[in-house]
Amino acid sequence: MKNRVVITGLGIVAPNGVGLDAFTNAIKNGISGIAHDAELERLKFSCQIAGTPTISEALKRKYFTELELRNFNSTGILYGVMAGLDAWKDAGLSIDINDNPDWDSGTIFGTGTSGIEKFRESIYKIDDLQTRRLGSTAVAQTMNSGVSAYLGGKLGLGNQVTTNSSACTTGTESIMMGFERIQQGKAKRMLVGSTSDSGPYIWGGFDAMKVCTFKHNQSPENGSRPMSASASGFVPSSGAGALVIEDLESAIARGARIYGEILGGNINSGGQRGEGTMTAPNSVAVQKCIVDALADANVKAEAIDYINGHLTATSKDALEIKNWSEALNRKGTDFPYINSLKSMVGHCLSAAGSIETVATVLQLYNGFIFPSINCDDLHPEISECVAVEKIPHQLIEKELNVVIKASFGFGDVNGCLILKKYAIN
Amino acid sequence: MNREEIIEKLKPIVEPFVNDEEAFANLTDKTNFITDLNINSANLVDIILDVEDAFSIVIDNESMEKMTDIENTIAIIQTKQAEK
Numbered sequence: 308m309k310n311r312v313v314i315t316g317l318g319i320v321a322p323n324g325v326g327l328d329a330f331t332n333a334i335k336n337g338i339s340g341i342a343h344d345a346e347l348e349r350l351k352f353s354c355q356i357a358g359t360p361t362i363s364e365a366l367k368r369k370y371f372t373e374l375e376l377r378n379f380n381s382t383g384i385l386y387g388v389m390a391g392l393d394a395w396k397d398a399g400l401s402i403d404i405n406d407n408p409d410w411d412s413g414t415i416f417g418t419g420t421s422g423i424e425k426f427r428e429s430i431y432k433i434d435d436l437q438t439r440r441l442g443s444t445a446v447a448q449t450m451n452s453g454v455s456a457y458l459g460g461k462l463g464l465g466n467q468v469t470t471n472s473s474a475c476t477t478g479t480e481s482i483m484m485g486f487e488r489i490q491q492g493k494a495k496r497m498l499v500g501s502t503s504d505s506g507p508y509i510w511g512g513f514d515a516m517k518v519c520t521f522k523h524n525q526s527p528e529n530g531s532r533p534m535s536a537s538a539s540g541f542v543p544s545s546g547a548g549a550l551v552i553e554d555l556e557s558a559i560a561r562g563a564r565i566y567g568e569i570l571g572g573n574i575n576s577g578g579q580r581g582e583g584t585m586t587a588p589n590s591v592a593v594q595k596c597i598v599d600a601l602a603d604a605n606v607k608a609e610a611i612d613y614i615n616g617h618l619t620a621t622s623k624d625a626l627e628i629k630n631w632s633e634a635l636n637r638k639g640t641d642f643p644y645i646n647s648l649k650s651m652v653g654h655c656l657s658a659a660g661s662i663e664t665v666a667t668v669l670q671l672y673n674g675f676i677f678p679s680i681n682c683d684d685l686h687p688e689i690s691e692c693v694a695v696e697k698i699p700h701q702l703i704e705k706e707l708n709v710v711i712k713a714s715f716g717f718g719d720v721n722g723c724l725i726l727k728k729y730a731i732n
Numbered sequence: 733m734n735r736e737e738i739i740e741k742l743k744p745i746v747e748p749f750v751n752d753e754e755a756f757a758n759l760t761d762k763t764n765f766i767t768d769l770n771i772n773s774a775n776l777v778d779i780i781l782d783v784e785d786a787f788s789i790v791i792d793n794e795s796m797e798k799m800t801d802i803e804n805t806i807a808i809i810q811t812k813q814a815e816k
Binding site: 373374377378440442443 | 748749774775776777778781
């Protein structure tokens with residue numbers, strides 16, 4: 308029999324709030340974290356707005372030593388370590404230094420790329436024949452597993468310590484992978500989540516593809532418009548989300564607060580077949596992912612109270628809604644509540660899935676649905692599928708029982724999770 | 733530069749990497765960076781880069797391998813300064 312898996316800790320570093328209190332307040336009040344970015348303007352990006360978490364030098368020093376911060380400029384590792392350690396503490400777990408590794412605890416902490424500023428700096432040095440002057444941390448900051456390696460060391464994790472990578476599905480996938488590991492009894496507790504670097508060198512490729520909006524450089528807070536008829540591309544952003552998940556018995560034994568239970572989920576790919584490509588989703592696979600997640604969780608589609616969409620603010624939003632509607636076989640007033648966190652934080656890329664899952668868990672645990680901003684002019688193809696009152700423009704206080712979260716990424720990859728309010732039986 | 737001058741300049745470079753404060757307070761010629769000061773061996777390259785900047789010298793790979801204690805470090809700095 309598989310172990311039941313519950314969520315006991317959350318950590319968040321988002322453009323509209325660093326830490327659970329600031330973030331919860333921001334999402335309840337529809338506060339945008341999108342701002343004009345002077346560096347993107349200087350570099351003549353088409354899209355000159357972005358989402359970057361605000362972190363003071365003093366705050367950094369609560370997570371890193373002076374020595375660790377020498378020549379340190381990997382924003383992704385910074386965000387990931389902050390969110391990860393916060394989740395660990397939020398779960399009531401100790402961050403004291405022990406002599407022995409904690410064999411029962413591990414981490415799967417994803418990212419798309421690591422330390423891209425450090426990578427750029429290193430390449431310039433190498434080309435300038437200064438390889439010997441790269442310093443001792445160029446590898447740790449630029450290896451993809453840098454974030455999980457830093458976390459593993461700070462927490463003394465002795466179970467699996469790794470980094471997954473699957474574009475915008477990364478965060479959702481990390482939770483699913485940790486969930487399965489605990490289900491199988493291979494770990495008691497996993498720190499899961501994902502992070503993404505900030506800055507022009509991570510966002511430039513998307514700008515070149517013309518998938519980011521260039522219409523809101525003067526009105527940043529209105530720039531990210533998921534589900535809107537006037538959506539014109541996503542707003543690039545960054546940050547990290549983290550969750551401590553653990554087997555139910557272990558959580559109960561140590562008297563942990565339980566935010567919710569992970570009932571199941573699914574990870575698949577459309578194989579870049581049919582309508583699927585490197586950059587476009589295969590709807591057959593998207594719907595299959597949702598249907599298979601329901602089956603894995605043993606939940607009926609009609610039980611879903613709320614959907615946390617992927618909904619990036621590109622032309623694909625209407626297709627995503629159609630896929631949800633068909634996969635769940637629900638539409639109009641029967642469609643579950645749905646919103647998009649990206650309306651406030653932009654597209655956090657490899658961090659999106661975990662940041663959005665943290666937002667999902669906060670709604671499930673506290674009983675609210677945050678407003679999806681910037682979609683007063685709902686896309687007509689979306690209003691055909693969903694009754695307007697199911698897409699909140701204002702905070703709704705409401706008890707939620709079963710919720711679903713999905714992410715879709717480049718490479719035609721999909722991830723879907725089903726979470727349930729935990730009830731003491 | 734004499735020994736004392738070099739040590740005075742060396743101390744603030746080494747200090748951030750030290751994990752044994754007592755050994756650092758009682759520094760002698762024989763003090764070893766790794767076994768006495770408990771410095772992470774990966775950080776030795778950072779110390780060497782800072783030494784190069786502070787003393788305006790370049791330390792070659794062969795000398796680098798020998799820079800494991802205070803005595804050798806002083807000798808190498810003096811040699812490199814004399815070569816300039």
